[in-house]
Amino acid sequence: MLNHHRQWTTTSITSHSRPSLLPDSLAFDFPFSLKTWHKDRTDCWLLISGKVYDVTQFLEEHPGGDEVLLAASGKDATDDFEDVGHSDDARELMKKYCIGEVDSTTVPLRRTVKPLSSTTVTHQHNDEPGILSKILQFLVPLLILGFAFGLQFFGKKEKTET
Numbered sequence: 001m002l003n004h005h006r007q008w009t010t011t012s013i014t015s016h017s018r019p020s021l022l023p024d025s026l027a028f029d030f031p032f033s034l035k036t037w038h039k040d041r042t043d044c045w046l047l048i049s050g051k052v053y054d055v056t057q058f059l060e061e062h063p064g065g066d067e068v069l070l071a072a073s074g075k076d077a078t079d080d081f082e083d084v085g086h087s088d089d090a091r092e093l094m095k096k097y098c099i100g101e102v103d104s105t106t107v108p109l110r111r112t113v114k115p116l117s118s119t120t121v122t123h124q125h126n127d128e129p130g131i132l133s134k135i136l137q138f139l140v141p142l143l144i145l146g147f148a149f150g151l152q153f154f155g156k157k158e159k160t161e162t
């Protein structure tokens, strides 16, 4: 938790429409903080196309309902917003709630975990028998056969001698 928190602390948002509430450039643990603290009825922020909207006062008025806005907070809501196909009026209205924008240069890159490549996997599960076991596969039956013939030969020899 602490590590995760530290990971985001360099991200900042720049306030423009509400300078009295937020300083011009604020070192801000965003979007981690958006995820944690600004996603309930008393404090709801949205991140749409890199801009941050405080829609707390708009929750009750939103024609699509407050639940969708709450569900869209704490994450990047750009796709959710665009999927609805909001009107130009809605886009004009949202300006009123914009409190700043994310400085993209301060957002840490998402870490991607690469799956093991197929070649690595085949190397790890190499089922091909080695040269030694191939030789043994031929030698062992030959040795058994030789041993059997040897026994027969010596058995006959002993009988003729007695």
Ligand code: HEM
Residues within 6 Å of the ligand: 046, 053, 055, 062, 063, 064, 065, 068, 069, 072, 077, 080, 081, 084, 085, 086, 087, 088, 089, 090, 091, 093, 094, 097
């Ligand atoms: C600041 C952000 C937002 C503003 C100002 C806003 C505004 C509006 C307005 C004015 C409408 C009426 C229809 C229109 O004019 O397009 C609407 C409808 C709607 N909005 Fe939003 N909205 C916002 C964010 C979102 C988000 C993030 C979602 C997430 C899914 C959402 C979901 C909806 C839905 C489902 C409708 C109803 C569409 C319908 O019934 O046809 N809105 N919104």
